[in-house]
Amino acid sequence: MAKNKHKSAEDYLKEESGEFRELKKFEKILINIVALSWTIFQLLLPSFLMINSTWVRCIHLAFALTLAYLMLPMFKYPKNKFTKFLSPLNKIGYLDYVFAIIAPVVATYLIWEWQDLLFRAGLPNLQDVIFGLALVILLLEATRRSIGTPLSVIALLFSLYGFFAESMPGVFAFKNVTIEKYVSQISLSTEGILGIPIGVSATIVFLFVLMGAMLDRAGAGQYFIDLAVSLLGRFRGGPAKASVVASGMSGMVSGSSIANVVTTGTFTIPLMKKVGYPPRKAAAVEVAASTNGQLMPPIMGAAAFIIAEYCNVSYIEVIKAAAVPAFASYAALFYITHLEACKLGIRGMTKEELPEFKKTFLSGLHYLIPIIWLIYELVVIRHSPQLAAYNTVLLLIVIIFYQEIKKAFTEKTGIVNGIKNSIYLVGSGFITGAKNMVGVALATASAGIVVGVVSLGLGGMITQIVDVLAQGNIYLLLLITAVASLLLGMGLPTTANYIVMASLTAPIIVQVGADYGFVVPLLAAHLFVFFFGILADDTPPVGLAAYAASAIADSPPISTGVQGFAYDIRTAIIPFMFIFNHDLILDGINSWPFGLFIFAMTLMASLIFSSAVQGWFLTKNKLFELPILLASSLLFYRPGIVTDIFNLNDDWKYYFYGLAFGILLIVIVSQKIRIRLGAPT
Structure with a gap:
């Protein structure tokens, strides 16, 4: 396998963020003014502005x-004079200026035609059709530039399918959609482009992304890395364990697996290689940790907020449901790094190589205040996510001023200089936050096209097709959904992948399951899709996070992706488990002791499963031990299986039956005898 040497990790980050052009000074100022204006508008919404929600979108x-x-640019790598003219990389092209002027006009068409559109709802005139189609075209082109071709192609194919549905064979056919009906649904209502996803993006996600950008600009990302290394570096395989913890914390800040890989991986991957991890495994650890960062409460990425809206539950309920699977999954990855260190005979870093923990911890203690405050607002005060994020952003502004003014006093550069640096950091955080939101906003809007077409009649047909394919088998239905999410996610960002799959398959899991007497909570179905959408970020051969990590580690990208996905199998099994054991998402469970007990059981299950698939428990596993470990893991994940097999009363005692049988199987596998006889540890 040839190594990927033609692109650096920063190149992949540029592809995601769009920082391709070397612009003139006035062009940079123009972009910064637009970005800053966007952020100010978003900050005014929870505080001063009272605007119709559709107008906000x-x-x-x-x-x-x-x-x-x-x-x-129109083309990231123009190859001839014509494409270089259309897509110059040293300035903003003339065509781009035209699009940048027309796009906001068509996007705000509903605002300045609001009254007239109310009178002709569902009966658009020629002007409505022209502006509606222009919005679709400009949106799909902007999405292609921002996050790549796949989502634009998918939205276009769904649209064409709606227009030519009657020409499709058999079960795939349904009544054609007229151009007027399409425009009314997709562009001129809140059922398409301006639907729930972009509504969540406008009211909640922006503020959380802004908060992450400001934390990063203040220096929190590097602090989390240094803190994790100082705390864990001395243990066996310490740099890998530090990578897991740092990526989990940074994932709350970056909101992007690629950005997470570049931020933490640039530091942790060389450390892992230094203590003995092969380049491929060092990169794969960082990929798995960075990808799973979107699972970690309390932020969990943009899709989690949309889950709350789709399921009509509070965001706290989403956090509660995801907490046990997310923390168990991360703990299992931490354990996997230990197993790999045992297999490879890797030790930790020396004391001289490590930063001092106490000094490191105290140096950035103020970075933890916003995160603690956010959790306090969400969990204790029970403020809405929008208000909690807004208040946290205000707190961050105060902290940044405190940090820079204190630094100015310490370095004796003057209070005026400290205030200037504070204003610069806050302003650059505002600008970066807006730039980071471009892809999210466009992804939610373009995914809305798919949602709109599905609601025009395609959804019922998809339900029938999936039902026929699954043949009433809930296991096959879940497998189809998981594979579809992984395949679709190879080309889509997590949020867009979730929106599309939630529209197509999440309701089907609930409906088809109910048709065959199997109850699946709606939240469980949506989390199932969400988990596999995240896993798609490192699914070979397309997972860009793996390519970015391999560029840092100088390892083959495909094998890095395969190794990363092998580490992520412990995450892939959990969604199947919480579909069959709703206790894992704490469905209907309000007891803290019982919830902690469920977490302990799930944690044990994840660790045992990881030992099984990694081929190492206390020492190298024998072949006959694999099914025993897998059976033990299943008993911890779903202890009710004991009552099913032995026809015992199905009450709370089944947890202790599962615990007892699971421990018994672990005792059977006990490898201490082989270790005493000289097996490696």
């Missing part, structure tokens, strides 16, 4: 489209 989309056309 229109303005949000208008800013995203404008920034996309100003920031992103």
